[in-house]
Amino acid sequence: MHIRLTLCSCLLLASISLQSHAEAIEVVTEDSLYAYQRDDKVVGPGIRIAEETLKNAQLTDYSLSLYPWARAYEKALHEPNVLIFPLDRTPAREQLFKWVGEIHRVASRLYKMRDSAGIAVNNLEEAKQYSIGVVRNDAKQIYLQQRGFTRLVISANNHDNFQKLLNRQIQLLPMPENTARLMSKDAQVDFTSLEEVYTLDEQPHRVHLAFSLSTPDEVVAKAQRAFDQLKASGEVARIMNEQR
Template identity: 35%
Template sequence: MNKVILLTLIIFLNLLNASTSKIEVVTENYPPFQWKNQQNITGPSTDVVKALLHKVGYTYSLDIYPWARAYKIAQSRKNVMIYSITRTREREKLFKWIDTIASHHVYFWKLKSRKDIQIKILSDAKKYIISGVRKDAKTQYLLNNGFKQNLKTGIVHSTDISIKLLFSNKVELLVENEDLILQAQKLGYDVSLLEKAYYLKGFSQDLYIALSLMTDDSLVDRFKKALEELKLSGEFDRIINKYKK
């Protein structure tokens, strides 16, 4: 009888813990994956994360920060979820990875008026001043490939600032995915003045959901299983396709 009571108590406490535990979710403004619309954080990646948290049964807080701050929070606290984050060799042991949530293609962008900027191979871009976001994997990729001097004055806190630097001719290139156009439009710039200068085919194209290292492995496993179930059930695709209409 005592064993039955003890087992019941353990089950009850586990359920209570699941219902009262809270996940701190952090991200950046990164259209078309996630962005802030007035007071709400929305986008396909955000909706997948919300569906995932609902499925696992955890309450959560969700905040948008400059990427460097979101990244720091996810490295320094327990039970922190971060998205949409590129999985690189340098980051592999810094987080507990759940699974892919999106993919993207990354380019150097320039103003069309800069006919003199010609990039045939990656090293050609070392002639120019480049802007990238601090702690961003794309920026780190360039630093790892010898672009330290090119980025010396162009590492900033957000893509919005990179766009402003490009349009004001303070930098010559910026590194971003295909949806730079949407971000520039929201800032009020004439996007017809922009063009792709070079495709960074060597850069990882998958974006992930990850958890902080201090998060319990049992919780990581629950999120992995839940995301897999979202994908197998078709719910993941329904969320993504809703934004393609």
């Protein structure tokens, strides 16, 4: 009887340990306006919003990981307890994730190098004749592909994408103005060397925090409530308005 009780106790402890491990949340993102590495730490406005949300939801067992976007996206598609941002909320993605809340909304613009002659875009159809840089599995890639764009040049991350524009490997690059300014600063080039040729008003970025589909509903509900309170207090907007 003693052995039997001990075995049951061990199994119970193992079950509790596994359950605790399973509930650990991995926050995944890419190097961007919202998250970046500084002094061996992952920081940025998106990180602050994610951390405040999880702490206020009493979901304190989490880790932060910076990946190429395609890898972050795949993890969020296929693994449980993954929180991803900055994820554009699009109709195609609606049923693929459990959405926590919108942290930012901004329009993308098509940029060229200012000294690139002969590039003019008056409507989206005219942009199809030019080579355009996109990040793999990013909403902009999907958006342009769905509209018949065939001259897309795919990169692993925003920095590679931007470098291709500087090196004239692509003719146009879609990104919000604040991202364009940040990329210019990081690449040590003058922002005025870029020129906006068209605004993608048809597809504003609705940037969200979202959980992977296999994340338990009770975890998602806690995070949603905490995020709603954070946003209602004005803290989300205040954090996003701060400059890097």
